[in-house]
Amino acid sequence: MKKSNSFSGRVLITGVGGFSGKYLSSYLHKEYPEAEVWGIDISEQSLSLSSINFIRSDITDYDNIKRAIARIQPDTIFHLAGTFDCGNLMSLYQVNAIGTEHLLRATTCLSKKIRIVLASSAAVYGTVLPKENPVKEEKKVSPVSHYGLSKLAMEMIGTMYGQRENNLEIIIARTFNLIGYGLSPLLLPGKLAKEIQELSKSQERKPLKVGNTNTIRDFIDVRDAVKALALLAIHAKENNAYNIGSGVGNKIKDLIKLFIDKVDPDIEVLTDRNLFKKSDPDIVTADISKIKNHTGWKPEIKLDKSVLDIIKLINRQV
């Protein structure tokens, strides 16, 4: 465990232009002004680059990523570059698994200690029985999606390197359901925010079509999540996995109600059984005692505040 409460040297964020990457770079800029933050991403699109040193770099191209690592000489890496588009299986494995291999192989050329936080997902747990909740890090991993599989491959590649290379300190962060402004509409809260806004503006009074809304999930605000990543980089034990979640279960129907109440209470909700997913467990919540004990982190933003802030930010954009 690091004694200090800060970052020494250079901090690299991969996938800095992504959802979590943007929040993390802002957070580090604000909370750790002494840190020299670098970011890489496959493109510069939609990046506000004022606060970070940016290098355009492709994680799937080993020579390219090796050059970037050699130039940046990072002391801490937040590896957030990844994809969750299950429509392109090759890309899932190429980016999430082989991209991680490229990154870690490139770091072995640096002759100094490097702390590396790998952004994984609760998807590695796969099927969760009701009695297994809240899920502990020791639960047997058993993904039921290619996304979960590719993230598990990422974790195992990290474990291989952590065991083999004395100078790499690998920390695995398993994030539960992220929520926040800017989340992809491929993920539930992002989809709800988008659809409910659209329905509210529509002339026709169409209902919101939903799947099984009795399932219970653990939503964690992205602002709490990036704070957890920073504290893991500083305080976590190497070769360990940590859950990042709120520790609280919320029914999907309650999340929907929060959005509708804040946007347009007249929107009707219609259950469509075609939207039910066979492999969806009834309940998945995080046991967060490990990250609390090892880093002092705790979630601070309640779900209704997350929803309220998303709506506010959407309205400001319009």
Place this chain on the structure above:
Amino acid sequence: MKKSNSFSGRVLITGVGGFSGKYLSSYLHKEYPEAEVWGIDISEQSLSLSSINFIRSDITDYDNIKRAIARIQPDTIFHLAGTFDCGNLMSLYQVNAIGTEHLLRATTCLSKKIRIVLASSAAVYGTVLPKENPVKEEKKVSPVSHYGLSKLAMEMIGTMYGQRENNLEIIIARTFNLIGYGLSPLLLPGKLAKEIQELSKSQERKPLKVGNTNTIRDFIDVRDAVKALALLAIHAKENNAYNIGSGVGNKIKDLIKLFIDKVDPDIEVLTDRNLFKKSDPDIVTADISKIKNHTGWKPEIKLDKSVLDIIKLINRQV
């Protein structure tokens, strides 16, 4: 568990032109003449096609594999198509993981029960502590190579389909170190057979360079292994993994001695520390009580006979 002791309907072997595929097709032809055996492979090279119905098919091309499955209408599938070339990471995941996804997705279009044996590997276990031997199927999987990772991805894809699709009965076969005539020189016994033959014929008296020969491995003759695959297809419990090994540990140095004694006892053995591998466990042997109990299979060919038969067949070729 099937009551019968045979195969009903059509049997498909993927990767039929590979090492195990050739032995399995010959074995089924001889021992189960009532079975209608089909084979697919990416090429027809080096196939003797007299005993099987062959369709050229590429497991990495979903439309292609779907057409083949629709035409063959298999009742039993031995999925042996795979690659172990760690020099091409993309190909490892594309063939072993995504290829399996393609095959299983294609089978969901058939409206009948299908038994599917997936050829996995002891590599999914990863690091094995001395006290964990002989390795049981329940041991926590934790690959330390991309090959092991890609095979674990294959297993998990099989598990996903097995849980989701009522008509698919998935059986996982984890084979330990195969030995037999025709084995790739990328794998140890194939490499030894090749190198020792070459040294024996060479004019110069060069020594055989070897790595750590005190490691203990479980070698299983490919003829015993394909018999195990056949019995698993008939008798195994679905959604179960089975070790296929001899249950016996042999030091690498003893395997080398067997080869040298039979080819040319004058060959000198030289230990080269550069050939030692960091992540090689000292001992890995299979617990084979599960496959014995569930199928009645037991290994019958001793290691010295495997070696003798390889030498005989090589000499016949010369």
